[in-house]
Amino acid sequence: GENVEQHPSTLSVQEGDSAVIKCTYSDSASNYFPWYKQELGKRPQLIIDIRSNVGEKKDQRIAVTLNKTAKHFSLHITETQPEDSAVYFCAAPTGNQFYFGTGTSLTVIP
Amino acid sequence: GAVVSQHPSWVICKSGTSVKIECRSLDFQATTMFWYRQFPKQSLMLMATSNEGSKATYEQGVEKDKFLINHASLTLSTLTVTSAHPEDSSFYICSARATTEVVWTDTQYFGPGTRLTVL
Secondary structure (H helix, E strand, O other), X not given: OOOOEEEOOEEEEEXXXXXXXXXXXXXXXXXXXXXXXXXOOOOOEEEEEEEOOOOEEXXXXXXXXXXXXXXXXXXXXXXXXXXXXXXXXXXXXXXOEOOEOOOEEEEEEO | OOOEEEEOOEEEEOOOOOEEEEEEEOOOOEEEEEXXXXXXXXXXXXXXXXXXXXXXXXXXXXXXXXXXXXXXXXOEEEEEEOOOOHHHOEEEEEEEEEXXXXXXXXXXXEOOOEEEEEO
């Protein structure tokens, strides 16, 4: 199946700084790339996604960039706030399977 | 928006017993449901993909006789952990994909999860 790698596994930033999380995938047929945020003990929530026909998508402080040639996509969070602290997962669905990255625990220090 | 429920949210059982977890799509029909397992501070590990009316597709390393999945209707999938042991203790999350979607969009609607503790 798809191999999705995510880096870094943990990330600490000062409030107001930017955070970047990167994922690489192996299946060139993947064409949809969502990012999820999961707070402790809760279900993952979709925060942003991108299709392969665009290179970047932005929604307020959150953006996702995609490089299909290199098979990687990144989540960018600007002006981080303490409530951004959570675990973030990327995913790269392929066929009828849905695989998540290993997760990044983001801590925003007030 | 689309709502997926899971029941129970938390269950404690004795070793050797079986536990059934239900995943329901409340306001949409789901041809495909996914079952994940999540250990503390780890990612969601796909266990199996469940299609309505057919046998589930299990990921490598997941015992199909241990984790029985049934997707009898377009709104319900069940995961039964048979002869549970302490190592089966985990957070189990389901998700559902709506039937109207023919391509991947934001169709992964997640349930709230079930925390299983096996004593």
